[in-house]
Amino acid sequence: MTVLSVNVNKIAVLRNSRGGNEPDVVRAARACLDAGAHGITVHPRPDARHIRADDVYALAELTRERGVEFNLEGNPFAPPRAGYPGFFALCESVRPAQATLVPDGDAQLTSDHGFDFVRDAQALRPHVEALKAIGCRVSLFADAHTKAGREGIAGAAEVGADRVELYTGPWAEAFALGEGEAMATQFAEAAKRAQGAGLGVNAGHDLSQENLGAFLRAVPGVLEVSIGHALVGEALYEGFATTIRGYLDILEDARR
Template sequence: MTVLSVNVNKIAVLRNSRGGDEPSVVAAATACLDAGAHGITVHPRPDARHIRADDVFALSELTRARGVEFNLEGNPFAPPRAGYPGFLALCEQVRPAQATLVPDGDAQLTSDHGFDFVRDAQSLRPLVDALKAMGCRVSLFADAHTPSGRNGIAHAAAVGADRVELYTGPYAEAFAAGEGEAMAAQFADATRRAMDAGLGVNAGHDLSQANLGFFLENVPGILEVSIGHALIGEALYQGIDATIASYLRILSG
């Protein structure tokens, strides 16, 4: 069964909008795990717009104590600055089960594209080696909605990655427009290419209760989905327990 890792960045956005410690990122992550989620994801950014370094440390302790996966996402090329020691430095301190490398810039509202593996291979290889030496499984953010993205996915294996995470924003847009089948076929092709190269495949971005089932039916082989924005929004109306339960039903087929 595909596993669910809940991204709790949005809880930190809400907390930071007011200041103080509420709502608690750790309490929210605990509630998600209590409801049956399989792991926790966060994507700290250098500007600390949501998840901060102290959240990373606290969530590392929580997930380690609960025996579940902690997936730490970030841009490994972003330089350290006050309050942000850098992605590899954070990984070295907390040793997440999975490190997902994402090529996002400071000005991006959210992640919106994967790596160009042919162009970036030389830069990525030493970073992947360093993270694997820390004991992390390494996943690289990848495009499936373009021919160049699909054609380049096999190169992720050549730089030593264990998995790719397919950027599913374009699929979510196509599904909402009634064109999900054609886009899902492109993601299925990308997944086959990755698996043929020996890579595991994760997926994430704009997945929701509305579009996840169709995606998994048409894109077999997905090991893990990372879902945050939609899940937290749905939980405002349904509650965390009911929302997680709905996702687990979808994942179980």
């Protein structure tokens, strides 16, 4: 069955907008796990716009206590700065089960593209090797909505990655426009190419209860979905327990 890792970045956005510690990121993560989520994801950025280094340490402790996976996302090329020790340093400190590398810059509002595995291979390889040496499973953010992205996705295996995470923003946009079927074909092709190269397939970005089931029916063998923005928005109305159960029901239906 596909597992659900809940991205709690948006909880930190709300907290940081006011200062203090409310809403509490760890308490929110605990509520997600209590409701049945399989893991927690965060994407600390160098500018600390939401998740901070202290959140990473606290969430690592929570996930260890619960025996669930911690997925740490970030740009391996972003240099350290005040309050941000660097992505590898965070991973070395907390040893997440999975390190997901994403090519995002400070100016990006959110992650919006995957790596070019031809152009970026030489630069990525030592980062992948270093993360695997400390026991992290390594996933690389990948495009499926472009021909070049699909054809180059096997390159993630060549640099030593264990998985790719398909960037599903274009899927969500197409689905909302009633054009999901054509886009699903592209994502299914990308997943099959990745799996043929020995890579596991994750997915994330703009997935929601509205579009997740259709995505999983169309794209074979997805191991993990990382969902934050839509899930937190839905939970504002329905509560975390109800929202998490809704996602778990979708994953169970997909398994059947």
